[in-house]
Amino acid sequence: MKETVFKILETICEDNIVRTNPDIDLFETDLMDSLGFAELLADIEDELGVIIAPSEVDRHVISTPNKLIAYLEERASL
Amino acid sequence: MTFYEGYPFFSTLAVILLPAILIGMAGKPLKWYSTAATYLFIGLVFFNKPTQALYLAAYYVIQVAIVMGYLHLRRIKGRIVWMYRLALALSILPLIVSKLALFLDMDLFGFLGISYLTFRCVQIIIEAYDGVIESISVLEFTAFLLFFPSLSSGPIDRSRRFLSDWNTVYTREEYMELAGTGIYKILLGLIYKLVIASFFYQGMGMVNGAKDWYYVIAYAYCYGFYLFFDFAGYSLMAIGTSYILGIRTPENFRRPFLSIDIKEFWDRWHITLSHWFRDFLFSRFMIQSIRKKRFQNRLNAASAGFLVNMFVMGLWHGLTPSYILYGLYHGALLAVTERWQKKSAFYKTHKSKRWYRFASWFITLQLVMLGFYIFDGKLLWLLGF
Known part of the structure; x- marks a missing residue:
């Protein structure tokens, strides 16, 4: 799962910093905007089969690559 | 009685909030x-x-x-x-x-x-x-x-x-902090609305109706600041009152006139409205567009998304030509900004430089003020419609 998330993020953010610094804040650094966020949700559903509604989670819960991975792992374990 | 206006409302509000503060301080449910x-x-x-x-x-x-x-x-x-x-x-x-x-x-x-x-x-x-x-x-x-x-x-x-x-029952300490913030927000809101907004409203009155370019600019600026202080002042009072009742109603404004581009502006101006549209219209339109491959590339998809989103926001304000134009204007600005930031090599080289940020802030402010001028119905009036 981790690898898939990194790949998705690298494509959307067009920057491998998401892999080298997985604690970077995606929204504050402008790596991800509202358009990128929509792509992220679509990709997560397609590749991981996890449906996250756009209003479901507060952005600060999944604002870094590590936080996003932790959130997805928790969802998968339910 | 009118919400957040006049002596009858505020005196009733004070009388009603006082017992709430006592209940909250006693650590009881509100x-x-x-x-x-x-x-x-x-x-x-x-x-x-x-x-x-x-x-x-x-x-x-x-x-x-x-x-x-x-x-x-x-x-x-x-x-x-x-x-x-x-x-x-x-x-x-x-x-x-x-x-x-x-x-x-x-x-x-x-x-x-x-x-x-x-x-x-x-x-x-x-x-x-x-x-x-x-x-x-x-x-x-x-x-x-x-x-x-x-x-x-x-x-x-x-x-x-x-x-x-x-459904939260706050402890005495939690509630004291909440109520303190609430009172501060109500007082700040009063200053925004009654003092600063009124000041700009007077300014609008002084130059209203004149079509000379400098009067038009003065009016647009006065109206823009009036709108901000009036609405942000109202919002602060609404948020402050909520806090005293134990509800942390989200903020609506975050220094919008400091925005460096239009995308940032919509993250700072009438935030709960723009975020609502983002979560319930824009994001869903984008996800569907990706799924159905409605557009050739992501830039076209984003442009369409911004236009649709802001058009609907314009309609929501009211079915008048000025509101609809206002929506389309901001949709177009967002689409152009997106294109500029994704495509322009000039932008990518210079975006972090001081002079670029200053120029970008200055241009954004002018575009925002022009937007308010449209919103107020004045642009169509000036053009003779």
């Missing part, structure tokens, strides 16, 4: 008291507006039926698209009827707050379809829908966030 306060204020504000009161009552009954009915169907029948669309359409219908009636110089379903209440009902229906909300009691729905501090003009809260606060 939800029953805040619900009672809501009924009292609705009664006082709509007392001398019987037609509006009737529409509000009818609206409330209709929305309870739609929201409760849909939640029930969603639980027993699952995600069925036509049921979802029907519930959505029915829930938005009163708002559409009221706006169309206004357009035809009639009064149907026109009551204070209908535009804002619609967001709250629609949010619950969409999240029910998503499976994020499974159930809500009539009592909770009522508390959320009619919560008096933000009834007339927002901020637009979300039901899950609101209800988690509503």
